[in-house]
Amino acid sequence: MSDLRSTDQRRSTDTPAAAIPGQPRQVHFAAHFPGVNNTTVWSDPASGSHIEFDSFSHLAKTAEAGLFDFFFLAEGLRLREHQGQIFDLDVVGRPNTTAVLSALAAVTKHIGLAGTLSSTFNEPFDIARRLATIDHLSNGRAAWNVVTTSNAFTGENFRRGGYLDYADRYRRAEDFIDVARRLWDTAAGDGSFTHGSDFFDISGRFPTGALPGGHPVVFQAGDSDSGRDFAVGSADVIFTRHSDPESGRKFYADVKSRLARYGRTEDSLKIYPGVSIILGDTPAEAVERSREVAAQQVSEAGAIAFLERVWDRDLSAFDPNGPLPDVPPAAESISQGRVKHIKDAEATIASWRQIAEAEKLSARELVIKVSTRHSYVGTPAQVATDLAEAVRTRAADGFILVPHLTPGGLDEVVAKVVPELQERGVYRTEYPDGSLRENIGLPAARPAADWAENRDRARSVHTDAELKEVG
Numbered sequence: 001m002s003d004l005r006s007t008d009q010r011r012s013t014d015t016p017a018a019a020i021p022g023q024p025r026q027v028h029f030a031a032h033f034p035g036v037n038n039t040t041v042w043s044d045p046a047s048g049s050h051i052e053f054d055s056f057s058h059l060a061k062t063a064e065a066g067l068f069d070f071f072f073l074a075e076g077l078r079l080r081e082h083q084g085q086i087f088d089l090d091v092v093g094r095p096n097t098t099a100v101l102s103a104l105a106a107v108t109k110h111i112g113l114a115g116t117l118s119s120t121f122n123e124p125f126d127i128a129r130r131l132a133t134i135d136h137l138s139n140g141r142a143a144w145n146v147v148t149t150s151n152a153f154t155g156e157n158f159r160r161g162g163y164l165d166y167a168d169r170y171r172r173a174e175d176f177i178d179v180a181r182r183l184w185d186t187a188a189g190d191g192s193f194t195h196g197s198d199f200f201d202i203s204g205r206f207p208t209g210a211l212p213g214g215h216p217v218v219f220q221a222g223d224s225d226s227g228r229d230f231a232v233g234s235a236d237v238i239f240t241r242h243s244d245p246e247s248g249r250k251f252y253a254d255v256k257s258r259l260a261r262y263g264r265t266e267d268s269l270k271i272y273p274g275v276s277i278i279l280g281d282t283p284a285e286a287v288e289r290s291r292e293v294a295a296q297q298v299s300e301a302g303a304i305a306f307l308e309r310v311w312d313r314d315l316s317a318f319d320p321n322g323p324l325p326d327v328p329p330a331a332e333s334i335s336q337g338r339v340k341h342i343k344d345a346e347a348t349i350a351s352w353r354q355i356a357e358a359e360k361l362s363a364r365e366l367v368i369k370v371s372t373r374h375s376y377v378g379t380p381a382q383v384a385t386d387l388a389e390a391v392r393t394r395a396a397d398g399f400i401l402v403p404h405l406t407p408g409g410l411d412e413v414v415a416k417v418v419p420e421l422q423e424r425g426v427y428r429t430e431y432p433d434g435s436l437r438e439n440i441g442l443p444a445a446r447p448a449a450d451w452a453e454n455r456d457r458a459r460s461v462h463t464d465a466e467l468k469e470v471g
């Protein structure tokens with residue numbers, strides 16, 4: 001199924017909306033598979049398996065019925081720990097990303113298949129070959145979210161000794177992507193390659209033959225200044241946490257303003273914030289559902305564990321339904337395997353105390369308030385209007401929808417929000433012909449050497465300008 005509207009509606013526009021010049025900016029959707037994270041609700045009776053293939057295929061097929069650009073898998077290479085134990089509020093089990101995507105290639109036809117793979121703990125030849133294989137199996141639908149992995153704990157199960165410092169993780173990632181792209185370039189010829197650099201010294205023949213999509217689409221998901229430069233220098237798509245329109249617009253303007261220096265057009269790098277959608281038949285019902293889901297997302301034990309990660313100490317003696325713990329934070333590291341978002345614990349705790357006192361919130365209620373903001377809450381019509389507005393005002397090019405339920409968490413969005421967007425003329429009514437690049441609206445793949453040259457030029461110009469300023 002590739003068109004959700006009636007046949008009569010379809011007849012009135014036989015050209016895909018995205019291709020008509022002068023059309024309003026089009027909304028794009030992608031699907032994030034709910035897995036090990038704070039937002040997935042495993043206690044809900046509607047919650048299914050996070051590891052059985054039916055779950056992956058249900059979500060991917062729903063997203064494809066909704067004409068989404070791609071299906072997205074995050075990756076954690078090690079189970080998270082809390083106070084030295086496996087974190088028991090997580091489900092256990094993270095299957096291999098590329099194996100799952102390969103299986104999905106067989107049960108889908110149009111949707112992109114995006115997998116997160118760390119450039120810190122893998123080797124370019126192996127990753128390039130795995131992605132090339134998915135690209136072949138799916139006829140040009142492979143994508144790779146390149147993460148640098150923010151902690152050594154996560155990668156201790158790999159052979160490579162030691163852990164790179166922050167800057168070197170990004171240098172390795174850039175080199176890694178260049179090598180992968182070179183391998184994909186050579187696949188169109190005889191496959192032979194040699195590459196020598198600080199990180200890799202490899203040679204051989206790349207064995208897959210030319211890829212149907214040219215190069216798999218490359219995503220990036222770091223947020224720092226280095227992360228943003230890495231994205232404009234090497235990526236086609238950014239997955240960002242800037243989900244509210246105001247911070248989204250700032251992020252969007254900042255990242256897109258860096259592109260020209262790298263010889264790139266605004267449309268060559270797409271920005272997709274991760275967002276959550278809660279629907280109701282009336283605005284009041286949607287708000288009520290959002291409250292219920294937030295309460296499910298933060299159990300009593302979950303609230304204490306959340307606070308322990310900020311306080312960095314054992315808070316099990318405190319009542320989640322009582323006030324915030326009246327002890328200062330410690331400098332232990334209580335949890336392993338998570339990205340730490342809060343840099344200044346003391347300032348954060350002080351501001352939370354103020355909120356909790358002013359609004360008379362218990363510890364758990366405070367955690368619900370600060371950790372579960374749903375991005376779009378309303379009737380399908382309201383949500384469609386707000387999403388279209390976010391794209392029109394350049395807060396995003398598309399959205400990675402993060403449902404709280406596996407595997408049915410996007411059924412309602414596809415049934416109700418997609419048709420609303422189509423009626424507004426801001427959502428396609430059929431898939432374009434071609435590879436994932438066409439789904440997303442990206443230009444054709446550029447050779448690896450182009451990326452490296454543009455980056456070198458951009459960075460030497462930058463350094464010259466900085467030198468002039470200093471001089």
Ligand SMILES: Cc1cc2nc3c(=O)[nH]c(=O)nc-3n(C[C@H](O)[C@H](O)[C@H](O)COP(=O)(O)O)c2cc1C
Nearest residue numbers: 074075116147148149150221222223224227239240
């Ligand atoms: C939206 C988003 C999603 C991420 N997903 C993953 C992931 O699935 N697996 C992983 O190992 N790291 C993930 N990361 C971590 C990044 O790769 C990176 O290590 C981290 O953000 C620190 O880099 P930064 O300081 O540039 O933000 C994610 C980061 C962001 C912002």
